Amino acid sequence: MNEPILRVIKRESMSFKGKLLVRAVSLILALLVCGIVITLITGYNPITVYVTMAQGAFGTKTRAWSTIKEMLMLSCIAIGLAPAFKMKFWNVGAEGQILIGGIVSAGCMIYLSNIGNAGLFVLMCILSALAGSLWAFLPALFKAKFNTNETLFTLMMNYVAIQLTSYFVAKWENPVGSNTVGVINQSGHEGWFPKIFGTQYFISLIMVIILAVFMHIYLRYTKHGYEIAVVGESENTARYAGISVPKVVIRTVLLSGAICGVAGFMAVAGASHTISTSTAGGRGFTAIIVAWLAKFDSATMLLISLLLAFLNSGSSEIASKCHLNDYASKIVIGIILFFILGSEFFINYKLVRGKKGEKK
Amino acid sequence: MAAITFEHISKRFGSVNANSDVSFSVNKGEILALLGENGSGKTTLMNMLSGIYYPDEGRILVDDKPVSIRGPREAYALGIGMVHQHFKLVDVFTAAENLVVGLEPDKKLDRKEIAADIKEICDKYKFDVNPDKKVYDMSVSEKQTLEIVKVLYRGANILILDEPTAVLTPQETERLFNVLRNMKQDGKTVIIITHKLHEVLSISDRVAILRKGEYIETVETAEATEEKLTELMVGKKVDLEIERPEIEDKKLRLEVRNLSCINNEGIKILKDISFDLYGGEILGIAGISGNGQKELLEAIAGLNLIEEGGSVKYHQPDTEDPVELKGMTPRRIRDLGVQLSFVPEDRLGMGLVGSMGMTENMMLKDYNSGRGIFTSKKAPKELAEKIMEELEVVTPGVTTPVRRLSGGNVQKVLVGREIAASPTVLMTAYAVRGLDINTSYTIYHLLNEQKKKGVAVIYVGEDLDVLLALCDRILVLCGGQANGILDGRTADKQEVGRRMSVIVGKEGEGHE
Numbered sequence: 001m002n003e004p005i006l007r008v009i010k011r012e013s014m015s016f017k018g019k020l021l022v023r024a025v026s027l028i029l030a031l032l033v034c035g036i037v038i039t040l041i042t043g044y045n046p047i048t049v050y051v052t053m054a055q056g057a058f059g060t061k062t063r064a065w066s067t068i069k070e071m072l073m074l075s076c077i078a079i080g081l082a083p084a085f086k087m088k089f090w091n092v093g094a095e096g097q098i099l100i101g102g103i104v105s106a107g108c109m110i111y112l113s114n115i116g117n118a119g120l121f122v123l124m125c126i127l128s129a130l131a132g133s134l135w136a137f138l139p140a141l142f143k144a145k146f147n148t149n150e151t152l153f154t155l156m157m158n159y160v161a162i163q164l165t166s167y168f169v170a171k172w173e174n175p176v177g178s179n180t181v182g183v184i185n186q187s188g189h190e191g192w193f194p195k196i197f198g199t200q201y202f203i204s205l206i207m208v209i210i211l212a213v214f215m216h217i218y219l220r221y222t223k224h225g226y227e228i229a230v231v232g233e234s235e236n237t238a239r240y241a242g243i244s245v246p247k248v249v250i251r252t253v254l255l256s257g258a259i260c261g262v263a264g265f266m267a268v269a270g271a272s273h274t275i276s277t278s279t280a281g282g283r284g285f286t287a288i289i290v291a292w293l294a295k296f297d298s299a300t301m302l303l304i305s306l307l308l309a310f311l312n313s314g315s316s317e318i319a320s321k322c323h324l325n326d327y328a329s330k331i332v333i334g335i336i337l338f339f340i341l342g343s344e345f346f347i348n349y350k351l352v353r354g355k356k357g358e359k360k
Numbered sequence: 361m362a363a364i365t366f367e368h369i370s371k372r373f374g375s376v377n378a379n380s381d382v383s384f385s386v387n388k389g390e391i392l393a394l395l396g397e398n399g400s401g402k403t404t405l406m407n408m409l410s411g412i413y414y415p416d417e418g419r420i421l422v423d424d425k426p427v428s429i430r431g432p433r434e435a436y437a438l439g440i441g442m443v444h445q446h447f448k449l450v451d452v453f454t455a456a457e458n459l460v461v462g463l464e465p466d467k468k469l470d471r472k473e474i475a476a477d478i479k480e481i482c483d484k485y486k487f488d489v490n491p492d493k494k495v496y497d498m499s500v501s502e503k504q505t506l507e508i509v510k511v512l513y514r515g516a517n518i519l520i521l522d523e524p525t526a527v528l529t530p531q532e533t534e535r536l537f538n539v540l541r542n543m544k545q546d547g548k549t550v551i552i553i554t555h556k557l558h559e560v561l562s563i564s565d566r567v568a569i570l571r572k573g574e575y576i577e578t579v580e581t582a583e584a585t586e587e588k589l590t591e592l593m594v595g596k597k598v599d600l601e602i603e604r605p606e607i608e609d610k611k612l613r614l615e616v617r618n619l620s621c622i623n624n625e626g627i628k629i630l631k632d633i634s635f636d637l638y639g640g641e642i643l644g645i646a647g648i649s650g651n652g653q654k655e656l657l658e659a660i661a662g663l664n665l666i667e668e669g670g671s672v673k674y675h676q677p678d679t680e681d682p683v684e685l686k687g688m689t690p691r692r693i694r695d696l697g698v699q700l701s702f703v704p705e706d707r708l709g710m711g712l713v714g715s716m717g718m719t720e721n722m723m724l725k726d727y728n729s730g731r732g733i734f735t736s737k738k739a740p741k742e743l744a745e746k747i748m749e750e751l752e753v754v755t756p757g758v759t760t761p762v763r764r765l766s767g768g769n770v771q772k773v774l775v776g777r778e779i780a781a782s783p784t785v786l787m788t789a790y791a792v793r794g795l796d797i798n799t800s801y802t803i804y805h806l807l808n809e810q811k812k813k814g815v816a817v818i819y820v821g822e823d824l825d826v827l828l829a830l831c832d833r834i835l836v837l838c839g840g841q842a843n844g845i846l847d848g849r850t851a852d853k854q855e856v857g858r859r860m861s862v863i864v865g866k867e868g869e870g871h872e
Contacts, residue, residue, distance in 0.1 A: 007414060009373070009374075010373055011374055221734050221735065222733050222734055223733060223735050226723070227727075229715070233713045233715055234709050234713070234714075236706065236709055236710040237709065237710050237713055237724070239690070240661075240663060240704060240710045240724075241690070241724045242689060242690040242691030242692075242694060242725065243691075
């Protein structure tokens with residue numbers, strides 16, 4: 001008889017320790033494989049490469065804050081996406097919602113620079129949240145009323161947002177002919193996040209922490225959060241329970257868009273002080289991975305954002321130090337993500353070789 | 361001579377032993393009934409025979425030769441074919457196309473030849489299949505026939521049928537059994553999985569019994585009785601009597617008049633249904649599945665839009681004032697103080713939230729009742745613990761996602777919650793589907809308790825024997841129409857079966 005060599009068997013459940021172990025092993029394997037790949041391509045000692053990575057991410061104060069800035073952006077967007085995805089509303093339109101929030105913030109900085117910093121700050125925050133909401137509202141409305149596919153709708157809204165951004169970049173071009181907006185309010189810093197403890201990112205940090213705590217409580221302990229969980233599990237159950245599904249869908253997506261809009265505000269007023277079509281820079285998609293990997297848990301989202309931000313800055317550092325191009329660092333990120341995602345398989349299933357205890 | 365022999369077969373899923381050390385054999389040319397409660401491992405064992413699973417331990421012998429069956433194709437090569445409980449047909453294909461789907465493409469698709477082959481098989485075993493009919497146009501019984509023809513067309517000598525009668529009327533069941541007898545005469549070996557005892561007794565030669573994944577024994581059908589088989593299946597003596605207490609004081613609770621509904625596809629799924637429902641009675645609803653049972657209950661519960669002209673009047677217990685429920689959402693109905701409880705067919709897809717624990721499921725209908733923006737989990741937790749204790753729900757804890765519980769325990773959670781809401785009307789759809797005998801009897805008992813309290817109970821069921829034993833009156837649905845209301849004490853099973861498939865004249869439509 002020819003026996004199958006390996007068979008896949010579903011696991012009952014795994015202890016917390018077991019899960020931790022699987023994930024740790026997957027990370028170690030990822031680093032090993034990366035090391036081998038790096039050595040084969042470049043001939044460098046992998047340990048040097050990892051040290052370079054760590055230096056790239058946290059080597060100096062500036063670099064550390066830059067990594068943290070990246071992490072905060074990702075976290076903020078992921079926190080925004082979490083309620084939508086928990087409701088199984090596939091909001092892949094964070095890019096557009098961020099851009100719209102960013103445009104509104106930039107607009108406020110340009111046109112309302114004379115109303116005083118505190119007022120401007122609050123106004124920008126509110127308006128960019130509203131703009132993000134509006135961008136998410138259209139797909140939500142169509143989903144609720146006509147059951148259209150929100151994945152395509154939100155995705156296409158991204159392109160509209162990108163075109164709008166191009167328009168405003170052309171309109172606000174400075175200096176003329178540069179095809180960029182340049183740094184807004186370079187001299188007076190109107191609308192810029194003020195520096196606290198020597199960094200302008202401190203306010204972003206506080207904002208993200210507040211959002212994370214808010215989202216944690218909102219999803220777990222409020223009636224709204226309960227409704228989101230029920231709708232996400234089954235619309236029929238929601239109707240059976242007397243929940244108005246369209247209402248919950250629209251309300252939740254408005255919230256999701258608002259937080260993504262705030263992320264745009266953070267990107268413009270809190271970091272780059274300019275707006276361009278790459279202000280969102282694909283973070284709206286990366287954040288989807290963050291939200292899902294964390295299973296919508298706020299604290300875990302922060303951790304995963306940190307890991308991704310670290311990989312990002314670390315790998316671009318090895319790219320430049322080791323004279324590799326950008327793609328090489330993408331390969332490294334790809335390998336590490338592959339192993340982390342792959343570890344989920346081993347948490348849910350196990351492999352068994354042949355038959356155990358064959359009876360003759 | 362043995363067609364199939366199982367030797368020390370074991371199969372585990374996680375920590376669950378689906379089969380442990382099962383050994384028995386199936387004789388050539390016999391009809392063997394595989395009997396066991398839900399979760400006893402019947403389907404798992406047959407899936408190993410048909411190549412869907414692979415045993416962890418032990419081996420299978422076909423014609424006394426050890427074999428390794430690693431996929432359905434290899435099973436077919438050995439002449440083993442299985443008709444699954446959930447049909448595996450392509451809806452948009454014709455009967456003939458479904459037969460050849462997945463076969464080795466070594467020859468051209470010759471429709472004439474296939475049609476001739478189908479005709480030959482049909483003539484031989486007295487089937488009726490139209491090769492050019494599309495599957496989406498077929499009734500459940502036609503689809504099942506096609507599945508059996510498919511298996512025969514692929515050259516199976518050993519047929520496995522997984523609960524084939526669950527979806528059939530008594531008449532269709534009898535027709536299927538005749539076909540099976542013809543096959544047996546032709547020398548085919550048939551294994552039939554079922555938990556309906558009277559069918560086991562009428563069709564099989566021998567009965568193999570599984571209990572909790574273990575093989576108990578094989579008995580000759582001629583020497584078996586329902587009581588003996590139940591005892592072997594459950595492991596202890598079970599009283600198969602269902603009580604039907606008499607309630608004197610019946611009060612009108614629901615008045616349903618000319619109720620019609622249109623489903624999502626725009627098809628009229630309920631046509632002009634009228635009936636009364638009284639407190640202190642159990643009204644059974646019989647019908648082949650998909651004939652409007654689900655939609656009827658959902659319409660009353662405010663989940664389906666009722667067409668113009670229909671009405672559902674609810675009579676309050678204290679004031680007897682009728683309240684019109686038509687056009688109201690479930691929440692509005694609840695806010696009016698109508699105590700309507702509903703155990704839907706789809707337990708985890710409608711009645712409960714699978715990813716949540718018992719506690720959070722308890723608050724599904726009244727999470728919104730307290731003040732403020734936060735949910736309160738104190739009362740739901742107490743209720744969850746009470747239900748867990750009183751109905752003996754087997755779960756690691758009240759926070760374990762209910763999806764992880766077994767079917768019977770899931771149903772206890774759902775029924776427990778709906779009864780705890782102290783309803784005046786309790787609607788249940790397929791309340792015992794998939795439950796083992798003990799849990800089923802617990803549910804019958806709970807429903808009778810509610811009836812004694814004066815609750816108006818609707819019981820949508822599929823087992824006619826149970827409907828006839830439990831219900832005071834039985835409303836038969838056929839094609840979305842009310843096809844008569846029969847008295848549960850005097851109704852005859854054949855008559856109910858006939859009304860499930862054929863609309864009878866107007867004289868059968870009286871309300872009492």
